[in-house]
Amino acid sequence: MVRLRGTFTLLPPLLVSVCLLLWTETTLGSAHKSTYIVHMERNSSHTDISIKAAWYRDLLRIATLEADQLLEPDEDDLHHVYHHTFDGFSALLTPQQVAYLQSSPQVIQLQRDTLHKEIHTTHSPEFMGLADGHLWPESNYGEDVIIGVVDTGVWPERPSFGDQQLGPIPSRWKGICESGTNFSASEHCNRKLIGARSFYKGYEAEYGVIDEAGGEYKSPRDSEGHGTHTASTAAGTWSHMASVGPGLGLGTARGMAPKARLAIYKAFWNARNSDADTLAAVDQAVADGVDVLSLSLGSPYDQARPDIGRPQLWKDMLAIAAYGAMKKGVFLSLTAGNEGLKDRPNQTTGTVNNVAPWMTTVGASTTDRIFPADVVLGNGTVIQGKSGLNSKLLENMTSLISGCDAAKNSSVNYLKACLCYPDTLSPALVRGKIVMCTIQVDKGAAVLEAGGVGIIDASWFTQGDGIEIQSDYVLPTVRVGATARRIITEYINSTNSPTAQLRDPRQTQYNRAPAPAVATFSSRGPSYAYSWNVIKPDIIAPGVNIIAAGIKEKQYAMNSGTSMACPHVSGLAALLKAAHPTWSPAAIRSALMTTATTKDSNNATITLLESGQSGTPFDFGSGFVRPERATDPGLVYDLSTGDYLNYLCMLRYPPQIIRAFDADAPACPATPIRVEDFNYPSFLVTIPVSEASTHADRTLTNVGSARATYVASVTDVANITIDVHPPILSFNGLNEKKSFTLTVSVTNSLEDGIHYSSLTWSDGVHTVQSPIVIRRGSE
Numbered sequence: 001m002v003r004l005r006g007t008f009t010l011l012p013p014l015l016v017s018v019c020l021l022l023w024t025e026t027t028l029g030s031a032h033k034s035t036y037i038v039h040m041e042r043n044s045s046h047t048d049i050s051i052k053a054a055w056y057r058d059l060l061r062i063a064t065l066e067a068d069q070l071l072e073p074d075e076d077d078l079h080h081v082y083h084h085t086f087d088g089f090s091a092l093l094t095p096q097q098v099a100y101l102q103s104s105p106q107v108i109q110l111q112r113d114t115l116h117k118e119i120h121t122t123h124s125p126e127f128m129g130l131a132d133g134h135l136w137p138e139s140n141y142g143e144d145v146i147i148g149v150v151d152t153g154v155w156p157e158r159p160s161f162g163d164q165q166l167g168p169i170p171s172r173w174k175g176i177c178e179s180g181t182n183f184s185a186s187e188h189c190n191r192k193l194i195g196a197r198s199f200y201k202g203y204e205a206e207y208g209v210i211d212e213a214g215g216e217y218k219s220p221r222d223s224e225g226h227g228t229h230t231a232s233t234a235a236g237t238w239s240h241m242a243s244v245g246p247g248l249g250l251g252t253a254r255g256m257a258p259k260a261r262l263a264i265y266k267a268f269w270n271a272r273n274s275d276a277d278t279l280a281a282v283d284q285a286v287a288d289g290v291d292v293l294s295l296s297l298g299s300p301y302d303q304a305r306p307d308i309g310r311p312q313l314w315k316d317m318l319a320i321a322a323y324g325a326m327k328k329g330v331f332l333s334l335t336a337g338n339e340g341l342k343d344r345p346n347q348t349t350g351t352v353n354n355v356a357p358w359m360t361t362v363g364a365s366t367t368d369r370i371f372p373a374d375v376v377l378g379n380g381t382v383i384q385g386k387s388g389l390n391s392k393l394l395e396n397m398t399s400l401i402s403g404c405d406a407a408k409n410s411s412v413n414y415l416k417a418c419l420c421y422p423d424t425l426s427p428a429l430v431r432g433k434i435v436m437c438t439i440q441v442d443k444g445a446a447v448l449e450a451g452g453v454g455i456i457d458a459s460w461f462t463q464g465d466g467i468e469i470q471s472d473y474v475l476p477t478v479r480v481g482a483t484a485r486r487i488i489t490e491y492i493n494s495t496n497s498p499t500a501q502l503r504d505p506r507q508t509q510y511n512r513a514p515a516p517a518v519a520t521f522s523s524r525g526p527s528y529a530y531s532w533n534v535i536k537p538d539i540i541a542p543g544v545n546i547i548a549a550g551i552k553e554k555q556y557a558m559n560s561g562t563s564m565a566c567p568h569v570s571g572l573a574a575l576l577k578a579a580h581p582t583w584s585p586a587a588i589r590s591a592l593m594t595t596a597t598t599k600d601s602n603n604a605t606i607t608l609l610e611s612g613q614s615g616t617p618f619d620f621g622s623g624f625v626r627p628e629r630a631t632d633p634g635l636v637y638d639l640s641t642g643d644y645l646n647y648l649c650m651l652r653y654p655p656q657i658i659r660a661f662d663a664d665a666p667a668c669p670a671t672p673i674r675v676e677d678f679n680y681p682s683f684l685v686t687i688p689v690s691e692a693s694t695h696a697d698r699t700l701t702n703v704g705s706a707r708a709t710y711v712a713s714v715t716d717v718a719n720i721t722i723d724v725h726p727p728i729l730s731f732n733g734l735n736e737k738k739s740f741t742l743t744v745s746v747t748n749s750l751e752d753g754i755h756y757s758s759l760t761w762s763d764g765v766h767t768v769q770s771p772i773v774i775r776r777g778s779e
């Protein structure tokens with residue numbers, strides 16, 4: 001038997017503070033067991049997962065005995081073994097076991113499992129130009145690409161998941177379908193839904209056994225709707241007459257890659273999930289052989305974890321697992337988050353999450369489609385709003401009250417009632433009325449529970465125009481902007497018996513301008529996680545009022561969120577992968593980024609929905625995806641695993657930390673590499689006040705015409721000179737690589753702060769565009 005003994009000094013220095021924090025937390029806490037994710041060093045004798053699992057069981061047994069002679073080790077405490085994306089396990093541990101494991105040299109880090117509550121189409125293909133372009137036929141609609149979706153499961157009966165037009169399942173597929181409550185592998189899996197699994201041990205350790213009486217299914221079946229919606233957005237097959245309510249958005253619904261295969265990994269239960277389960281789902285998806293992973297969920301590392309101190313990439317276990325997936329060739333598309341501008345007090349920190357450079361980070365935009373509806377006030381004023389999903393509107397004049405005036409106990413609940421939070425509204429005041437509030441949660445269920453009959457969902461933001469419908473509501477609802485909110489409040493104040501009518505939606509309207517615009521909720525950069533070196537989000541895609549498959553009695557559902565934007569990019573990546581099987585995940589992302597547009601339908605810089613002002617690369621990254629151009633980008637900025645390892649070297653991580661990402665990592669190069677030279681398809685440079693210039697090297701790979709000559713151009717910025725050398729690149733063959741240097745020089749009169757420019761390479765056919773963010777000032 002191996003004795004595991006060690007001291008903190010054997011751990012990399014950066015880890016000590018984490019361990020000490022955990023130590024404090026656990027010794028002060030009760031003796032109850034908690035779930036931990038234990039990140040282990042690679043052990044070369046663990047060639048397969050069963051050897052590894054046996055060793056982890058031994059390790060837990062030793063830890064139990066060492067910690068407490070009286071305790072019997074419990075075999076069930078080992079929950080998940082991570083084998084394909086990183087090494088480690090999750091388990092229920094006592095504080096003594098935690099202390100013991102922390103001191104063992106094979107342990108890289110232990111993280112208390114975190115539970116997350118928030119999980120973060122018919123028209124969007126046309127809006128992105130897919131429907132009449134070449135990419136669909138050229139990629140055969142993504143057939144034979146496998147998209148893994150880690151989410152709330154799937155409602156398999158929806159026509160979106162039919163397999164009528166599909167050939168046999170790709171032979172390399174190694175995944176399975178698991179049967180369970182209301183989900184039968186033989187009945188529900190097919191040539192479209194080729195895999196379905198669930199992961200719940202972390203969830204159950206925290207919340208107890210899944211309560212099926214409460215409507216959850218202990219199987220891949222979706223009880224929430226989110227996963228069904230995202231999966232069908234990425235790869236739903238054709239299904240006609242997709243609409244919600246009375247004819248809203250009528251059309252043909254299909255995902256971005258209508259023939260791609262779907263593998264479902266359910267890791268959310270009652271809309272909650274545990275990091276331990278998410279990581280197990282990602283690990284399994286990679287083992288099963290997915291090509292694309294769609295993760296509409298927050299990073300396990302987020303600002304809600306003060307216990308882990310300043311955000312660092314190596315503390316983010318999802319980033320570590322994603323690294324392992326990328327190394328195996330998987331394209332990862334993740335949500336930027338739904339925090340909008342919140343907690344972004346100044347320009348040095350943003351709200352964007354999922355920011356590792358091997359992740360594609362997707363923000364949300366509007367499309368040009370709206371569903372108009374009216375609020376008619378009792379005094380005759382008509383206010384234009386947008387229809388919610390549940391469009392059985394209230395044609396009769398109905399009493400109206402503001403949620404703020406309907407609090408159960410206004411001294412306690414005033415603000416919450418303004419937001420129609422659960423259990424804050426007085427049934428005596430609300431019964432039979434339309435309630436105006438700002439819906440934040442539960443689709444307005446509090447109004448229904450208090451006996452209300454309709455909702456005016458009024459935006460709280462000063463300028464938002466109310467286009468972002470939160471979701472399908474439980475009652476007839478019209479969504480209006482903040483100006484309307486003021487008028488309606490005044491009207492309510494002005495009369496003893498306010499009334500209103502929610503009027504029939506007029507026809508669905510297209511060509512709303514300007515479009516796209518960045519959604520109010522879409523999380524913004526700069527990335528808070530670790531120094532300034534990569535612009536995040538990378539890109540924006542449609543994420544407002546997206547219609548896709550629904551669950552239970554709802555054939556279709558309309559949802560908004562970066563969760564809806566992410567599967568658009570997952571599906572597009574699948575199409576590009578099918579059209580260009582040899583492209584790396586980084587090449588696919590580069591193609592999506594350098595062909596994106598920063599202009600809207602007014603030919604102006606894409607605006608922000610909350611203010612109408614022009615956005616920046618910290619709002620929309622490289623811009624709004626244009627799939628038809630992405631399939632023929634001309635040039636790509638490619639990245640290999642070695643480049644990503646060099647990136648970690650650039651962050652000056654010590655060798656132990658770098659090996660935590662990649663056990664095969666060689667030593668960092670002797671001559672330090674500059675982070676500015678990381679071959680990312682966008683540029684972010686800092687010029688301290690003590691310096692007058694900086695430069696960034698990049699290498700382009702020719703994937704367009706064999707012979708082509710590209711000329712560089714940059715957009716002018718006051719007091720900044722950007723020089724590209726050489727300014728012309730001539731290619732004589734496919735896959736040929738050419739390097740260039742971008743030098744940014746500033747004058748003394750340049751104001752401190754952030755400045756924006758862009759670089760475009762063009763051969764007359766292709767335009768390869770990258771944002772340049774220049775930060776002048778401290779550091």
Ligand SMILES: *[C@@H]1O[C@H](CO)[C@@H](O)[C@H](O)[C@H]1NC(C)=O
Nearest residue numbers: 002043044045046051055106
């Ligand atoms: C690797 O695992 C084996 C058991 O599978 C164990 O005996 C050995 O001590 C481990 N090596 C290290 C360095 O942890």
Ligand SMILES: *[C@@H]1O[C@H](CO)[C@@H](O)[C@H](O)[C@H]1NC(C)=O
Nearest residue numbers: 181182183217221551552553
């Ligand atoms: C789930 O299965 C039970 C028992 O067979 C059945 O009564 C119920 O209708 C099913 N629910 C759904 C949503 O399919």
Ligand SMILES: *[C@@H]1O[C@H](CO)[C@@H](O)[C@H](O)[C@H]1NC(C)=O
Nearest residue numbers: 343344345346347348349528
């Ligand atoms: C900006 O935010 C950072 C991080 O929260 C903080 O350290 C800094 O003091 C802030 N600067 C200003 C000018 O508010």
Ligand SMILES: *[C@@H]1O[C@H](CO)[C@@H](O)[C@H](O)[C@H]1NC(C)=O
Nearest residue numbers: 392393394395396397398453
């Ligand atoms: C609307 O008002 C008319 C006339 O008062 C009434 O007949 C009808 O039942 C009302 N409709 C609803 C849905 O309350």
Ligand SMILES: *[C@@H]1O[C@H](CO)[C@@H](O)[C@H](O)[C@H]1NC(C)=O
Nearest residue numbers: 407408409410411412413414
């Ligand atoms: C409202 O809440 C306050 C503070 O908790 C309490 O003192 C008061 O009794 C409550 N009033 C009612 C009507 O429940």
Ligand SMILES: *[C@@H]1O[C@H](CO)[C@@H](O)[C@H](O)[C@H]1NC(C)=O
Nearest residue numbers: 486487489490491492493494
């Ligand atoms: C409504 O009336 C209340 C008190 O009568 C007042 O405090 C409030 O400012 C008024 N609101 C508006 C929007 O007129």
Ligand SMILES: *[C@@H]1O[C@H](CO)[C@@H](O)[C@H](O)[C@H]1NC(C)=O
Nearest residue numbers: 377379380381487490491494
């Ligand atoms: C109805 O009331 C609102 C709020 O006081 C006011 O702005 C509007 O002009 C009124 N409409 C009519 C027709 O009087």
Ligand SMILES: *[C@@H]1O[C@H](CO)[C@@H](O)[C@H](O)[C@H]1NC(C)=O
Nearest residue numbers: 599600601602603604605715
């Ligand atoms: C868009 O604006 C640019 C200048 O910002 C101009 O060169 C271009 O011609 C415009 N395009 C269209 C279609 O109006």
Ligand SMILES: *[C@@H]1O[C@H](CO)[C@@H](O)[C@H](O)[C@H]1NC(C)=O
Nearest residue numbers: 718719747749750751752755
């Ligand atoms: C550029 O320099 C001029 C002075 O030459 C100064 O007035 C202006 O504020 C500077 N603009 C920026 C964006 O730095």
